[in-house]
Amino acid sequence: MEWINDDSVLLIVDVQNDFIPGGALAVSEGDQVVPLINDMQKKFRHVIATQDFHPSDHGSFAANHPGRKPFEFIELAGLTQILWPVHCVQGSSGADFHPKLNRSQWMAVFQKGKNPEVDSYSGFFDNARRGDTGLGDFLKSIGIRRVFVCGLALDYCVKFTALDAKSLGFETFLISDATRAVNLKPEDGNLAIAEMEAAGITVLTSNQL
Ligand code: VGL
Numbered sequence: 204m205e206w207i208n209d210d211s212v213l214l215i216v217d218v219q220n221d222f223i224p225g226g227a228l229a230v231s232e233g234d235q236v237v238p239l240i241n242d243m244q245k246k247f248r249h250v251i252a253t254q255d256f257h258p259s260d261h262g263s264f265a266a267n268h269p270g271r272k273p274f275e276f277i278e279l280a281g282l283t284q285i286l287w288p289v290h291c292v293q294g295s296s297g298a299d300f301h302p303k304l305n306r307s308q309w310m311a312v313f314q315k316g317k318n319p320e321v322d323s324y325s326g327f328f329d330n331a332r333r334g335d336t337g338l339g340d341f342l343k344s345i346g347i348r349r350v351f352v353c354g355l356a357l358d359y360c361v362k363f364t365a366l367d368a369k370s371l372g373f374e375t376f377l378i379s380d381a382t383r384a385v386n387l388k389p390e391d392g393n394l395a396i397a398e399m400e401a402a403g404i405t406v407l408t409s410n411q412l
């Protein structure tokens with residue numbers, strides 16, 4: 204238990220039905236993170252979750268761009284945007300958390316992706332870094348110094364959430380067995396881990412906690 208202290212938070216990223224096998228934007232083996240996360244939560248005094256929570260007219264959905272298909276690229280908010288299948292629509296069961304995920308300890312849920320004009324992978328800021336969910340200020344207000352990141356998906360929301368946590372000055376840890384990648388290219392998950400390590404994020408496995 205040397206890594207976790209009272210100033211630590213477990214940040215559970217987007218463990219929602221649409222990212223689980225059978226969901227609209229299924230991450231292979233995404234369900235396998237759930238028992239690991241449930242075990243890890245017991246070791247933390249602070250647990251917070253993020254939730255991808257899009258309006259149905261969201262600009263990241265291929266269906267909102269006539270003639271376009273999922274996984275093609277467009278420009279959105281001045282940024283290159285991958286078009287996704289419709290997923291995590293506000294009020295849909297796909298946006299709900301995995302039914303086996305233990306929520307009893309959660310202090311708060313930070314929702315993201317609500318602005319149709321811009322995508323939002325990170326739990327802190329949108330991809331253009333204009334909108335702020337308030338997560339960073341909240342963590343600072345409760346005295347958090349260490350952020351442990353897990354959940355879905357490694358190569359998108361987990362990566363950008365961890366990079367933003369680090370850039371905001373938190374000591375940041377990735378729990379590598381409690382995450383899975385979309386892997387549009389087969390190496391994307393490994394590249395994401397390398398990028399996080401290069402940014403000074405410490406990679407741990409849940410059994411090291
Ligand atoms: C995510 C793609 C689109 C994620 C969310 O949670 O990683 N990926 N929206």
Ligand code: ZN
Nearest residue numbers: 255290291316
């Ligand atoms: Zn999304």
